[in-house]
Amino acid sequence: MNVPTEAYVALSGVLFAIGAAGVLVRRSAIMVFLNVELMLNAANLAIVAYARHWAGFDALAGLSGQTVVFIVLAVAAAEVAVGLAILVAIFRDRASSDVDGLAEVRL
Amino acid sequence: MATFVVLAVVMIAGALGVVLLRQPVHAALSLVGTLLALAVTYVTLEAHFLAAVQVIVYAGAIMVLFLFVLMLLNVQDTGPRRSLPGVRWAAYATAVVTAAAVAAVAFWDGRPAPDPAVASLNLQGGSAGGIGDALFGELLLAFHLVGVLLLTGVVGAVALVQRRAESAHGAPKGSGLPAGRDATDPKAPALGSGGSR
Numbered sequence: 001m002n003v004p005t006e007a008y009v010a011l012s013g014v015l016f017a018i019g020a021a022g023v024l025v026r027r028s029a030i031m032v033f034l035n036v037e038l039m040l041n042a043a044n045l046a047i048v049a050y051a052r053h054w055a056g057f058d059a060l061a062g063l064s065g066q067t068v069v070f071i072v073l074a075v076a077a078a079e080v081a082v083g084l085a086i087l088v089a090i091f092r093d094r095a096s097s098d099v100d101g102l103a104e105v106r107l
Numbered sequence: 108m109a110t111f112v113v114l115a116v117v118m119i120a121g122a123l124g125v126v127l128l129r130q131p132v133h134a135a136l137s138l139v140g141t142l143l144a145l146a147v148t149y150v151t152l153e154a155h156f157l158a159a160v161q162v163i164v165y166a167g168a169i170m171v172l173f174l175f176v177l178m179l180l181n182v183q184d185t186g187p188r189r190s191l192p193g194v195r196w197a198a199y200a201t202a203v204v205t206a207a208a209v210a211a212v213a214f215w216d217g218r219p220a221p222d223p224a225v226a227s228l229n230l231q232g233g234s235a236g237g238i239g240d241a242l243f244g245e246l247l248l249a250f251h252l253v254g255v256l257l258l259t260g261v262v263g264a265v266a267l268v269q270r271r272a273e274s275a276h277g278a279p280k281g282s283g284l285p286a287g288r289d290a291t292d293p294k295a296p297a298l299g300s301g302g303s304r
Contacts, residue, residue, distance in 0.1 A: 002223045003111045006213045008152065011115050013209025015122050015141075017202040022126035024198035030182055031131055034138055034173065038125055041145055041165070052152050055229040056221020060245070062230040066154050067241040073164055074253045078260030080169050084176045085267035091180045 008049035015042035029090065029099050033083055040076055044069050110151060117144040131182045135173050142166045153226075154233035 019042060022035030047069050055062025121144065124137030142165050149158035231237040242250055 003108055003151070004220060006216070007111060007115075008148075009213040010210035011118065013213065014119060014206040016209070017206035018119070018122040018126055020205065021198045021202035024201070025126060025195055028131065028182055030173075030177065030180075031134060034125055034131075034135060037169070037173075038122055038138060038141065041142060045145060045148065048149055048152050048154050048157065051154070052226055052230060053221060056223065056226035059229045060241070062226065063233075063237045063241045064245055066157055066230075066233055067238050067246050068249075069154070069157055070160060070238060070242065071246065071249050071253055073160060075256060077164060077169060078253075078257050080172060081260045081264040082267070084172060085264035088176065088180065089267050 005049050005053040009046055012042045012046035012049065015039075015045065027098055027100065030084075030087055032099060033080075033087065037076070037080070040072070044072055047072070111148075114144050114148050114151070117141075118148070131177050132174065135170060135177060138173075139166050139170045142170065149233075152233075153230045156233050156235045156238050158233075 016039050019035045019037075019039035022038065023032050026032050026035060047065055051062045051065025051069075054065065118141050121137045121141030125134045125141070128134040128137055142161065146158045146161040146166065149155075149161060
């Protein structure tokens with residue numbers, strides 16, 4: 001009945017790997033960004049699973065872990081706002097977001 | 108266990124859709140499905156408040172912003188990269204090795220699992236009250252820093268999509284703007300409000 005933490009962590013690893021493959025494989029910058037979101041959520045799943053695991057040992061660890069995930073969500077919202085603004089600015093100049101051609105974004 | 112298996116299958120199928128579907132809107136909707144399944148997974152992990160926040164913030168606000176930009180910019184169908192075929196298979200191989208390694212290490216660890224009853228007692232069902240206690244107590248500094256970060260993000264997003272005031276005013280009327288600039292004009296106010304979300 002009770003699913004072990006290992007199963008959740010393994011699922012999180014699989015999702016993270018799929019997202020990493022997407023980052024490497026997709027051509028459009030906005031699709032790369034979408035895959036980064038997938039990787040972020042895979043990491044969140046691992047944190048929530050570990051939070052439940054450690055809640056069995058420590059009274060405060062579980063809720064602290066879940067609160068960290070809450071903060072990660074807020075950071076992800078800020079990241080998406082800035083990232084999509086950068087993509088819109090790139091699209092204005094180039095009408096394309098092919099990451100192979102974005103050499104001028106370099107510092 | 109059956110619930111977990113169903114959720115895992117849905118989430119992995121959605122994640123594969125994000126990588127493999129050619130239309131960007133289809134890929135984004137596939138990610139919405141994955142995120143909703145992830146919210147249900149949070150419920151099975153006794154994180155009820157996080158599940159609600161995941162649906163509202165991620166599957167709601169963030170993915171709507173993504174779909175909004177995808178439709179606004181009319182992103183072309185690209186699909187997986189074709190310019191370097193070797194890189195593609197290397198990426199898939201890396202993903203398979205990474206997933207297998209993480210899963211193997213996760214199951215390898217032989218330390219004893221805690222008592223589930225104690226865990227669920229300490230988690231208090233992942234209620235908003237318990238999370239608020241941790242957020243405004245132990246993690247108060249992180250809470251303040253996230254507030255600063257969100258404000259910076261809003262200002263940065265508006266500044267990035269904003270048109271320069273001088274170029275809008277100083278352009279000579281007779282010469283006219285290049286054709287491309289007129290086509291992009293309606294984006295500016297829409298993205299200004301979208302980015303501040």
